[in-house]
């Protein structure tokens with residue numbers, strides 16, 4: 449299996465190794481600032497709303513033709529330098545039967561939340577070819593369709609996925625998650641370790657099927673102090689990121705409100721660190737040094753304020769990135785559904801026309 453992953457992974461990477469996106473990830477010289485957007489596929493696009501229908505997102509993810517088309521839509525419209533697989537961070541845990549649904553406008557909801565050691569048994573190992581064959585088929589379709597545009601595969605980081613399992617749904621405070629973490633650190637560690645295995649198995653299969661880079665979303669890690677992050681969350685994320693290293697694909701690590709955690713998220717084993725809009729990019733660069741690629745960080749809300757504001761703020765991000773070859777332009781978090789796609793089209797033009805790489 450390891451040989452196959454190594455072989456297919458490096459083959460997939462070879463297809464588009466010269467892309468500005470992959471070169472930026474690796475701090476290699478390239479001639480334009482690469483740009484893509486988290487949540488670039490989705491309800492902000494009229495073409496998405498037209499084909500998505502009213503069913504659950506899980507049904508769309510389980511339909512390779514639909515998921516392929518949805519992944520391609522923003523690449524066609526914006527000319528982004530990377531595609532991100534249309535799936536969700538709860539796809540693997542849903543696929544092994546934990547009992548998760550994704551409610552429109554809400555997010556993942558869990559019927560029977562994780563509470564005790566007995567619930568560990570509900571998290572069995574992922575067998576990607578049996579449990580998520582639709583993901584692999586979507587990726588194989590996409591690699592053929594995308595040509596030189598790299599495909600980013602992804603997984604939810606153990607802490608963030610655990611927060612949904614323990615809370616039973618989205619949360620503002622993560623009170624139940626942290627209560628379990630503080631009250632029963634051993635159980636919390638076992639939970640995160642199982643979720644690390646799940647994420648790693650999923651990511652390995654995505655790379656074997658043709659993903660050229662991976663992103664580990666620890667969206668809600670910013671709920672933790674640095675010392676708690678290091679103790680409770682980082683070990684499981686490190687298991688995922690160091691485990692995927694053997695494939696050779698770049699590893700992006702992202703979270704929201706993680707200004708205090710940027711160094712620790714890099715140390716967990718990332719090649720690229722995602723920065724939300726709360727830390728100016730020049731400051732993030734001072735915190736992390738020159739030997740890492742940064743991804744970000746236009747405020748998604750600035751895009752809602754119209755073309756002039758968005759262009760202005762885009763130029764500010766480019767100025768703070770200062771032509772460093774390790775910069776991938778993105779928003780500081782996902783595209784919000786109210787976004788006017790015409791504004792993002794202009795943002796991509798400005799990044800491509802005005803961005804300079806030293």
Ligand code: CP3
Nearest residue numbers: 486487488489490505534535536537552553554555665667
């Ligand atoms: O363009 C892309 O980024 C494509 C794929 C993608 C989705 N979810 C599709 C989706 C990715 C990378 C994700 C990751 C994800 N899912 C994260 C990490 C990224 C982040 O935003 O921090 C998280 C926390 C989730 C959990 C989740 N799934 C949430 C919070 C929601 C939003 C609920 C809503 O309806 O607003 C979802 C549903 C979801 N996942 C949608 C999409 C396009 C919207 C619902 C739909 O179209 O039915």
